[in-house]
Amino acid sequence: xxxxxxxxxxxxxxxxxxxxxxxxxxxxxxxxxxxxxxxxxxxxxxxxxxxxxxxxxxxxxxxxxxxxxxxxxxxxxxxxxxxxxxxxxxxxxxxxxxxxxxxxxxxxxxxxxxxxxxxxxxxxxxxxxxxxxxxxxxxxxxxxxxxxxxxxxxxxxxxxxxxxxxxxxxxxxxxxxxxxxxxxxxxxxxxxxxxxxxxxxxxxxxxxxxxxxxxxxxxxxxxxxxxxxxxxxxxxxxxxxxxxxxxxxxxxxxxxxxxxxxxxxxxxx
Numbered sequence: 001x002x003x004x005x006x007x008x009x010x011x012x013x014x015x016x017x018x019x020x021x022x023x024x025x026x027x028x029x030x031x032x033x034x035x036x037x038x039x040x041x042x043x044x045x046x047x048x049x050x051x052x053x054x055x056x057x058x059x060x061x062x063x064x065x066x067x068x069x070x071x072x073x074x075x076x077x078x079x080x081x082x083x084x085x086x087x088x089x090x091x092x093x094x095x096x097x098x099x100x101x102x103x104x105x106x107x108x109x110x111x112x113x114x115x116x117x118x119x120x121x122x123x124x125x126x127x128x129x130x131x132x133x134x135x136x137x138x139x140x141x142x143x144x145x146x147x148x149x150x151x152x153x154x155x156x157x158x159x160x161x162x163x164x165x166x167x168x169x170x171x172x173x174x175x176x177x178x179x180x181x182x183x184x185x186x187x188x189x190x191x192x193x194x195x196x197x198x199x200x201x202x203x204x205x206x207x208x209x210x211x212x213x214x215x216x217x218x219x220x221x222x223x224x225x226x227x228x229x230x231x232x233x234x235x236x237x238x239x240x241x242x243x244x245x246x247x248x249x250x251x252x253x254x255x256x257x258x259x260x261x262x263x264x265x266x267x268x269x
Contacts, residue, residue, distance in 0.1 A: 189217020
């Protein structure tokens with residue numbers, strides 16, 4: 001049930017993001033923040049004996065997600081004083097993903113402060129901090145969906161990525177060996193992406209859809225595998241399918257964003 005539940009959630013989240021991309025960027029940002037919150041509400045890190053490790057991880061992941069999304073939505077906030085601009089705004093038409101680094105920097109600072117406030121002896125300090133920062137990076141990467149929606153490909157690129165994600169994860173639910181299932185899942189992602197790209201009223205070609213769909217599908221499956229592994233020993237059923245579903249969507253975001261940058265690449269036309 002956990003694999004099916006996480007797949008259904010990932011499809012729902014990707015569908016909401018796609019619909020929002022056809023409506024307004026602010027709605028895409030809201031959907032991305034939802035994904036980031038689901039990543040932040042993660043299962044606890046456990047020791048080899050199954051004991052939970054104290055890891056203040058919710059706030060760093062939320063901070064990283066919100067900062068990355070806000071800076072992606074409003075890249076002008078990255079401009080310095082007059083005469084010192086880094087030309088961030090000039091890249092807006094092709095989609096912006098520049099908010100990830102500031103978001104991770106903020107998350108690392110918050111994570112370190114949270115570790116200082118621990119009152120349990122700070123056992124497993126390195127593992128605890130590393131876990132919090134890792135979740136923060138994944139949450140920040142989810143902003144790639146918003147960057148893709150801002151790109152020249154716009155909502156169509158988002159739709160191709162969502163289709164690839166959905167096709168791969170649907171095949172991944174088949175109860176067979178995961179290594180046997182990986183190949184068909186990749187092909188399903190490529191086929192779904194190609195179908196959307198070929199029917200969209202844009203300059204995208206079926207080959208572009210194959211590349212982006214297969215890429216989004218593979219990393220979405222990887223995100224689900226990582227999420228299910230991390231949540232395998234969780235006592236909360238919702239965490240066992242909710243967290244992997246959000247991880248799939250967050251993992252796919254950078255690939256979809258990259259697709260938005262390559263929509264006019266000659267090799268993909």
